[in-house]
Amino acid sequence: MRIALLGCGVVGSDVVRLLHTHAEDLAARVGAPLELAGVAVRRPSIARDIPVDPAVFTGDAAALATRDDIDIVVEVVGGIEPARGWLLAALRAGKSVVTANKALLATHGAALYDAAAAHGVDLYYEAAVAGAIPLLRPLRESLAGDRVRRVLGIVNGTTNYILTRMDETGAGFTEALEEATALGYAEADPSADIDGFDAAAKAAIIAQLAFHTRVTLDDVHREGIGDVTAADIASARAMGCTVKALAIAERSVEAPGVSVRVHPAMIPRAHPLAAVRDAFNAVFVEAEAAGQLMFYGRGAGGSPTASAVLGDLVAVARNRLAGRRGPGESAYAALPVLPMGATVTRYHINLDVTDKTGVLASVAAAFARQDVSIQSVRQDGHGDDASLVLITHAATDAALAATVEELRELDVVRAVASVMRVEGGEL
Template sequence: MMRKRPLKVALLGCGVVGSEVARIMTTHAADLAARIGAPVELAGVAVRRPSRVREGIDPALVTTDATALVKRGDIDVVVEVIGGIEPARTLITTAFEHGASVVSANKALLAQDGAALHALAQEQGRDLYYEAAVAGAIPLIRPLRESLAGDKVNRVLGIVNGTTNFILDKMDSTGAGYQEALDEATALGYAEADPTADVEGFDAAAKAAILAGIAFHTRVRLDDVYREGMIEVTAADFASAKAMGCTIKLLAICERAADGGSVTARVHPAMIPLSHPLASVRGAYNAVFVESDAAGQLMFYGPGAGGAPTASAVLGDLVAVCRNKLSGATGPGDSAYTQLPVSPMGEVVTRYHISLDVADKPGVLAQVATVFAEHGVSIDTVRQQGRQDGGGDASLVVVTHRASDASLSGTVEALRNLDTVRGVASIMRVEGE
């Protein structure tokens, strides 16, 4: 029998995502009630600009006092979609302390303070769900922490930022330069006026911290994630990638060490073979590739941003939290029993593609090969090409076998000190093989 008293929801933020959450709660009210076992009522909407017209939302529900809203005591679930660290952190902790569970899309806050928020939720007997914090509409967090809870996840490799994937895909498919592709992404609404968080990898790094923590049952903070942006990727890099049968993606990579004693989390551009499933992810879409002992290789794919897709993930969490509320239970919380250390980037082992500008004369290749050998980095292939303008320089492309990042860094530093090396044009990791 359906419970008569509705479950009351406070919505913090009514922008692109929040307005879609409110719309779906209204238009799908009967279906949500049937799935949950009780009606769900939007009890209040906290905003910064109350005078703004919000279609489909009763103006009487709108308030600028978010703190008073989460302190009401009759609120069952708080949906936080305002983003940022503060006031989101204080509002979430206040909600827990006043009887509400929380659904959040706040990747930055969860990457920085997820452990503390989980601890408080457990202490207060509340739920903290955040499917929408990573990869938009794609069901990913719940499969990792529930469906794969009995398995051992070894690697998570993903495209988790739609803006950067759109830019790199445009550079790959049309030959456009970075700025040209960014301008198009901005015009189409895929990139913010200030795209720094996306193109410098901050957004993806926060998501990588969350994914690594869940996948490996350990604590990984944003500061633990190695990060490189993609603003220095050039058309020449794509030409080299194509020559190798690869493309370039900005990847979030979370790995468990072979001996199981540590984990790594990193975000950077990388070449991946065209045969890899992630290579075919186009436009602003996201995809995450998971490798585990028992399940093997799994691929999660779909729209990674946008109002309606992200709201879909928020509503899925809302249904789960409301069901828990009715049954008097809570869902899975923080699982960090392994307490594995996060290894520094220098210990990461992968392949590398290095492009050098060198003097076009005999003996240069031998000098370069000697430097690689001295630092324990084995060369797989070498390609040398003279400059078309007939100058005295040449382009030398070296692809290595697997080596540590520290060894590669030492190699590059030594190469820069060679008189015959005019410059290191680019360094890119090769993943997914």
């Protein structure tokens, strides 16, 4: 099996090392040697400390991806273009593809699937979500006979590290981000992580597989963690919760459809995801027959991601030798993706209020007018420092958001200090 590797950065270099180090084992598992026939990089003349013949490097990724002697194309470059063009050309040329490109799959996955089906080849992408954690294949294959109800996960290590440090040390967001950057968990431009773009792409891919429905990045409601404050973390701790940046994909109970969203939320400390610390990832799956499943591990980094790439490479090579294809796209359900307003959730609301008679009655009336019920109320402080902390029962996000807007207009409410969703079961 002759392999073309597109990209040789952190992940690509580890793919090369694993191919070299485990060559005999991989050949035995596949039934044929895996030969690295070409590596496409931007600057092929630069010396690299990896076990590969310099003669296999090329600057022409497009030509390599469609070369007659190539069986499988592995792409670890990332981004939309030019990767989209390379992979479509490879698939149309009859090459099977292994990719770690979450952004591409979340925006143009349908086109890639269609090309793979039309030309009888494989498209595998386990490494695109949660690094080495085996998540996508269980959703696509192991749970193919079940009905997934909900997937709830921490799928971005940078944001989880930041929120962990805020929870453990009382640090503010900026301080925790600076620490994450110094340790290499956050990029120089961390916006893809802290603004939720990375997690949203992964959520789209998860939802596609879980609900047999085409979901794109544009379908995902996205909120970052930049507005999470030390006060939010302290309030969560006071009610036995912690704050996590969650990717949530769930099948609607009220109407046919699915909701897919990424945002910070409070979850009870008794929930399994609450114990996921630092830069680790974990995904909690709820299915009708299988019940509750959790997948946990390192969700990023060169070696974990390369491990997932090699797992796909072995599977694809086996299929190619046997003259068969693995599972393709399953989008038969074609469920509508619901707007965020139709999603059922709960809110934690912290109000800065005047300390006088009738405040609670006025606040409760605002909730009642939107048909939102209150689960619990706690008053903190007196006089100018008085605040009300409320937890709602489940309601549509549209009704909850409308309630918050009405609260802002009340004379007895000086400010809505913070609003955060609550997930993961009753408190």
